[in-house]
Amino acid sequence: MEQAKKKFKMPSAYVIIFIVLIVVVVLTYFIPVSVRDPQTGDVVYNATFDADGQIVENAGPQPQGLWDVLMAPVEGFQRSSGVGIALLVVGGFLSVMTATGALEAGIGRLLKKLKGGMLIAIMNLAFALMGTVFGFWEEILPFSLVVIPMFVLAGYDVMTGIGVLFVGATVGNMAAVVNPFATGAAVGAIGDPNLTIGSGIVLRIVLFAIMYIISTVMLMRYGARVRKNPETSALAHIEGVKTSVDGEKKELPAMTPVRFASAIIFMVMVAILMIGYIPWESLGGEAAGNAVNAIGIGLSKVPILGDILGAGNATPLGDWGFNEFSVLFFAGALILMAINRMKIDDFIKNFLDGAKDLLGVVLILAIANGIAIVMGSSTQGMSVTLVYWISNGLAQVPLWIFAVVAVASYLLIGLALQSTSGVAGLSMPILSAVASALFATSAIGAVGGEIVLISSFTVGLNFMTLIYPGAVNLGTAEMYGVPYNSYLKFVLKYGVPMLVVSTVVIALAPYIGLVF
Structure with a gap:
């Protein structure tokens, strides 16, 4: 009897990214290093800096070995510490928030109160x-136990609930306005001190608004059609469709006053986060910055109270980065503990459990930054050589084509790797250098090119996540008896228009003032 052939299993993100690190180290034996002349800004091919900062030509490759492979993640962890801490803190906050039951209670209250298309x-x-x-x-999987049965009870079909969950989440993930696991990871992997998670936030807000409008209008039309005539449902002639697990609707936690207060705290935090990252002075000058920060400025002048709050030391809204992100979510977790009267031991356990869940993402970022270190910086190393080769090939290409090609590239990358932080770590050290070089002499500059690249990354990769047969997609479809091909056909009707329009907006963004 022949032994059954083993099926190929895609390696984990950790294995893939470490393999890439080893490949990059091997490339150091073959690819010469180059430098960017600090005086002229031009690339000097096959050159390096000596101890005195002078350019030495004909430097050739600079091989690295086992020590460098092992040291790269360590140095990468130090380099990405700001991003890593932010990820751990937000993981802890979300775990505490989940423990309060406020998120599920808030969603349940909306489902009960809103009717028709407004729902x-x-x-x-x-x-x-x-x-x-x-x-x-x-x-999505646990939320589907609440959302899908409630949509069915409201007169819709299972696919309406699936659409709201998956298409709605994809709108947010593709725009990634302040998502630390996508935009934040990309910024961290690029490592440009002039680039923050607030850079390009206007472009991302515009993308969010456009995709939300497209998806909402289409979903409302579908829902209205299904409520009027169930035979028009995408699942009308499919047997075995289930409205909930075991035919029973999951009970929602009650919206108590404490949970309501917790939900309000979360919404206020989201608002503060958005305000903190919007570059107010860039948009409206110093007057706009002062107006937004009026409360903080006023508190800093109040005797005793201002000192106790540390108002004078707080980072102004509009200049926020990962440190402020961490502070906000840590403070939010402490407030949730206080208003929910959570025991300190329970709070610590919940917070650490949430942080622990994201430790793997932090490790991926560490290795990703290690790759960037081996590749070199924006001024010297193998990375400058690669930029030199690629930029020579793309020197005459219109800038808008870069955005289109970048989105297409991330669609392909998404077939092999679904981790946003992992993909950011793999691609950003190289493509960000290309984007910087291409856009350096344009009106938006090198940082503008990096902003275009980041939005191309979040749009392309997260569209692929919507259609990729991953655990969430397949698990939810299986849970409700929905064939995967029916799921795929449905979400493509919504995802493709969002992808096309978003790509066009990103390509035109440098020309219409959306990148700054």
């Missing part, structure tokens, strides 16, 4: 906001 519009916005703030995706 779809509000729920689509809720999941889009969760996607754009913290990358809502794996949470």
Whole structure:
């Protein structure tokens, strides 16, 4: 009897990214290093800096070995510490928030109060906001136990609930306005001190608004058609479709005053986060910055209270980065503990459990930054050589084509790797250098090119996540007896228009003032 052939299993993100690190180290034996002349800004091919900062030509390759492979993640961890801490803190906050039951209670209250098309519009916005703030995706499975049965009870079909969950989350994930696991990871992997998670936030807000409008209008039309005539459902002639697990609707936690207060705290935090990252002075000058920060400026002048609060030391809204992100979510977790009267031991356990769940993402970022270190910086190393070769090939290409090609590239990358942080670590050190070089002499500059690249990354990769047969997609479809091909056909009707319009907006963004 012949032994059954083993099926190929895709390696984990950790294995893939470490293999890439080894490949990059091997390339150091073959690819010469180059430098960017600090005086002229031009690339000097096959050159390096000596101890005195002078350019030495004909330097050739600079091989690295086992020590460098092992040291790269360590140095990468140090380099990505700001991003890593932010990820651990937000993981802890979300775990504490989940323990309060406020998120599920809030969603349940919306489902009970809103009727008709407004139910779809509000729920689509809720999941889009969760996607754009913290990358809502794996949470779809547990949320589906509440959302899908409630949509069915409201007169819709199972596919309406699936659409609101998956399409809504994809709107947020593709825009990734302040998502630390996508935009934040990309910024961290690029490592440009002039680039923050707030850079390009206007472009990302525009993308969010456009995709939300497209998806909401289409979902409302579908829902209205199904309520009027169930035979028009995408699942009308499919047997075995289930409205809930074991035919029973999951009970929602009650919306108590404490849970309501917790939900308000979360919404206020999201608002503060958005305000903190919008570059107010760039948009409206010093007057706009002072107006937004009026409360903080006023508190800093109040005797004793201002000192106790540390108002004078707080980072102004509009200049926020990962440190402020961490502070906000840590403070939010402490407030949730206080108003929910959570025991300190329970709080610590919940917080650490949430942080522990994201430790793997932090490790991926560490290795990713190690790759960037081996590749070199924007001024010297193998990375400058690669930029030199690629930029020579793309020197005469219109800038808008770069955005289109970048989105297409991330669609292909998404077939092999679904981890946003992992993909950011693999691609950003190389493509960000290409983007910087291409856009350096344009009106938006090198940082503008990096902004275009980041939005291309979040749009392309997260569209592929929507259609990729992963655990969340397949698990949810199986749970409700929905054939995967029916799921795929349905979500493509919504995802493709969002992808096309978003790509066009990103390509035109440098020309219409959306990148700054």
